[in-house]
Amino acid sequence: MTHSLHRRGSIEDLREDFVLLVIPPRDENSQESEETQGKMKQVWEVFSHYEKDLSNFGNGLSLLPMDVLKSNKAKTIAHAVFKDRETLKACVRELRDRQFGISVVISGLYEEVNKICSELDFSPHTVEHSLGAHGQTERLPGKNILEITTMCGHHTVSPYLAMHLVERINKGKMTYEKAAKELSRMCTCGIFNPHRAENILRRLTSKA
Amino acid sequence: MKINDLECNGCKLCQPYCPVGAIKNPKGQGKAVSQIDQEECVECGACLRAAVCPKDALYMPELTWPRTLREAFSNPLVRHPSTGVPGRGTSEMKTNDRTGRFRRGEAGVAIEVGRPGVGATFRDIQVVSMELAKVGIEFELQNPVSALMVDRETGRLKEEVLDEKVLSAIVEFKVKNDRLESVLKAVKELATKVDTVFSVDLISRIYPDGSIPTVPIAKKMGFSPSPNTKTNLGLGRPLKED
Numbered sequence: 001m002t003h004s005l006h007r008r009g010s011i012e013d014l015r016e017d018f019v020l021l022v023i024p025p026r027d028e029n030s031q032e033s034e035e036t037q038g039k040m041k042q043v044w045e046v047f048s049h050y051e052k053d054l055s056n057f058g059n060g061l062s063l064l065p066m067d068v069l070k071s072n073k074a075k076t077i078a079h080a081v082f083k084d085r086e087t088l089k090a091c092v093r094e095l096r097d098r099q100f101g102i103s104v105v106i107s108g109l110y111e112e113v114n115k116i117c118s119e120l121d122f123s124p125h126t127v128e129h130s131l132g133a134h135g136q137t138e139r140l141p142g143k144n145i146l147e148i149t150t151m152c153g154h155h156t157v158s159p160y161l162a163m164h165l166v167e168r169i170n171k172g173k174m175t176y177e178k179a180a181k182e183l184s185r186m187c188t189c190g191i192f193n194p195h196r197a198e199n200i201l202r203r204l205t206s207k208a
Numbered sequence: 209m210k211i212n213d214l215e216c217n218g219c220k221l222c223q224p225y226c227p228v229g230a231i232k233n234p235k236g237q238g239k240a241v242s243q244i245d246q247e248e249c250v251e252c253g254a255c256l257r258a259a260v261c262p263k264d265a266l267y268m269p270e271l272t273w274p275r276t277l278r279e280a281f282s283n284p285l286v287r288h289p290s291t292g293v294p295g296r297g298t299s300e301m302k303t304n305d306r307t308g309r310f311r312r313g314e315a316g317v318a319i320e321v322g323r324p325g326v327g328a329t330f331r332d333i334q335v336v337s338m339e340l341a342k343v344g345i346e347f348e349l350q351n352p353v354s355a356l357m358v359d360r361e362t363g364r365l366k367e368e369v370l371d372e373k374v375l376s377a378i379v380e381f382k383v384k385n386d387r388l389e390s391v392l393k394a395v396k397e398l399a400t401k402v403d404t405v406f407s408v409d410l411i412s413r414i415y416p417d418g419s420i421p422t423v424p425i426a427k428k429m430g431f432s433p434s435p436n437t438k439t440n441l442g443l444g445r446p447l448k449e450d
Contacts (some may be wrong), residue, residue, distance in 0.1 A: 003284075004406050007323060014436050023301040025444075061285060061292040086280050092441065098401055101445030103303040114418070117441060124414050125442030128302040128316070129433040131408035131426055134399040140328050146324065154284040154296075155325040156222040157225050157373050164224035186225065186254060 003153025004079075004107035004191050006130045010111065013199070017055075018082040018108035018153075019191050020091060025103070026076075039100045040078060044070045045096050047080045056081040058190015089116045096120060105193075106198055133172045144204050148197050152187035159187065169205045176201050209255060215265035216241040222266060223328045225258040227375065228327050250327055250375045251278035253285070265279050274369045277330070281352070281374035288352050296320075297378040298350045301411045304440050308448030316411030317345075317424045319395065321404065322376035328404045330356070331370045335384055340379065343394045344387075350378035353431050359409030382411075385421055392429040414439075 002021040022043045024036045047057060048066050059069060060077040069078075082088040083131040088106070095104055106113045110127065116186075117124045133140065140146055140158040148162045149155060165182060166176040179201055211222075211231075217250035218240040223231045230248035233240045241266075244255075256266050271279055280288045281296055290297070297318065301310060310316045320334050322328030333353060341347075347354040356365050363379075383391050395408055410433065412422040426433050 003430065005409055006320075006434075007436060011435060017436075021302060023299065023302050025306045026299050035363055036394055058232050096441075100218075100443070101443075103305050103444040104441045105302050105438055106441065107438045108436055108437060110435060112441040113437070113439045117439075123416070123418075123442065124439045125447075126301045126310060126440040127420055128409055128411045128413065128438040129302050129423065129426070130436070131410055131433060133324060133405050133407050134396075135402045136326070139405060140324065141317050148315075149227075154252075154282075155323065156252055156257075156284065158225055158227040158229075159325060160224040160226065160229055181298040186258065188257070 001123050004111040005031070005128060006133070006150050006153065007107065008143075008150050008177050009196070013147070013196060014109050015085070015112070016083045016199075017193050017196050018085065018088045018112075020080045020082060020088065021105040021107070022078040023076065035187075039102055041070070041072075042098065043078045043095070043100060043102065046098065047078060049094065050080070050087055050091050052083075053082070053087040054080050055083045056184060058188070060189045062188060063185065063190055072114055079190050081193045083110050083193070085116065089119065090115060093120055096122065099184060118124065127183065129157050133147060144200050147181060151192045151197065152189070153191065154158070154187070154189065156188070157183050157186045157192060166201065166204050169201060197205070198200045209251060209253065210267055211242055212246055212265045212267060213241045213243070213311050215263040217263055219241060221260045221262070222258065223256045225260065226308075227252060227254055230253060231295050236337035245350040248373065249278070249304040249426040250373055251275070252282035252375055253257050253279070269357060274305075275368055277356075277372045278374055281377050295351065296376060298348060301438065301440055303444065304336065305442045305447055310382060310413060312413045312415065313384050313385050314413075315385055316380070316382045316446045317391060317395070319379045319398070320409065321379065321402065322374060323407045324405065325375070326405045327375050328377065328406075329371060329373045330365055330377070331425055332364065332404045334363065334365045334370060335380065336398055337365065337377050338356050339398055339401060340381070340391070340394060343391055345381040345383055345391060347403065348382070349384060351378060385425065386440055388422060388425045389429060392426060392431065396430060403415050409428050413430050425438040
């Protein structure tokens with residue numbers, strides 16, 4: 001389940017794309033325990049402090065409003081997508097200070113994540129790299145489309161939908177913002193970054 | 209997924225939502241309704257969730273084994289029968305600070321067959337598992353592909369699942385760092401043997417001096433580790449240290 005790993009893009013683009021995951025281990029009955037669920041609820045409360053600066057968020061199962069996520073019985077995972085490292089750093093600082101003891105993972109530029117850890121005076125534990133796509137790569141869609149679709153790690157954001165929406169934008173039938181939201185709603189985990197998708201759509205349509 | 213052809217008005221609104229392009233209007237068949245190519249459909253449910261059909265013509269029939277595997281591996285909202293949670297793999301490194309699954313001196317490797325977005329049959333996935341078994345790796349027991357193996361020594365999968373197509377499936381294992389070079393050589397060679405694409409993930413502990421021992425090995429073997437990673441911050445408690 002490496003759904004946030006293989007995001008593609010230039011370094012500049014990736015500076016606006018960080019996914020924060022908070023997840024308890026599966027194998028200690030801890031996900032279902034009252035204690036963990038209570039802590040996960042508090043994690044959502046922390047996320048809510050940054051809501052206006054988040055590009056997206058979700059619990060991996062459905063796209064719900066922050067108020068609902070804050071008050072619901074918390075589920076197994078909490079995701080939030082940040083578009084700038086300073087807000088991300090503030091959120092990580094708060095998570096560290098609250099000492100939930102639940103694993104925190106960031107998908108994003110390692111150089112930036114490592115710096116954030118250093119600035120907050122702790123060392124990261126484990127890292128996972130993407131070594132890219134191999135095999136019949138000629139079957140993959142174009143670079144910009146792939147940058148959009150890989151923001152949904154389960155690939156339920158269709159490349160055909162991205163191309164269809166580009167066509168709609170070019171015909172003046174849809175705005176960039178609406179197209180980015182339409183793509184985003186197909187990612188049920190809430191890790192798709194509509195802010196970044198909007199920028200990619202602008203690039204795609206300006207080339208048309 | 210199926211389309212009720214008595215209800216479908218052929219508007220094509222659902223078609224772009226299919227990640228594998230399986231919904232089409234076949235030509236020369238009279239009424240131009242949309243149909244789903246059942247060989248290509250991976251049962252991810254995206255078309256139904258899109259909720260764009262003005263006639264509610266899309267429906268999920270009751271799936272039977274082994275077609276149920278398509279949904280289990282492709283629909284992120286479906287709990288996988290072998291792991292009990294939604295998703296195609298395991299928690300891998302996300303909770304490594306709590307579980308200690310990957311220790312210093314070890315590398316975690318995952319081959320995500322069919323990713324990004326092309327999809328794969330279990331026949332493709334078996335090519336990967338059998339080639340990797342030859343270099344002597346041990347498959348991750350909690351992984352749902354491992355649960356489909358009839359022989360974990362050879363990586364052979366159950367015969368009846370081989371023609372099922374999924375959006376992607378993950379072959380997971382870990383090796384000692386001193387064996388990583390030979391494993392990555394075998395991974396490199398898979399590129400000419402599979403009838404799809406695959407993405408490669410590499411997991412390592414970060415050493416106290418900040419070094420990541422797997423990165424130079426991957427580079428030596430001709431891979432380009434991504435600048436964006438997944439990083440476990442080590443805030444889980446109690447912390448598993450080596």
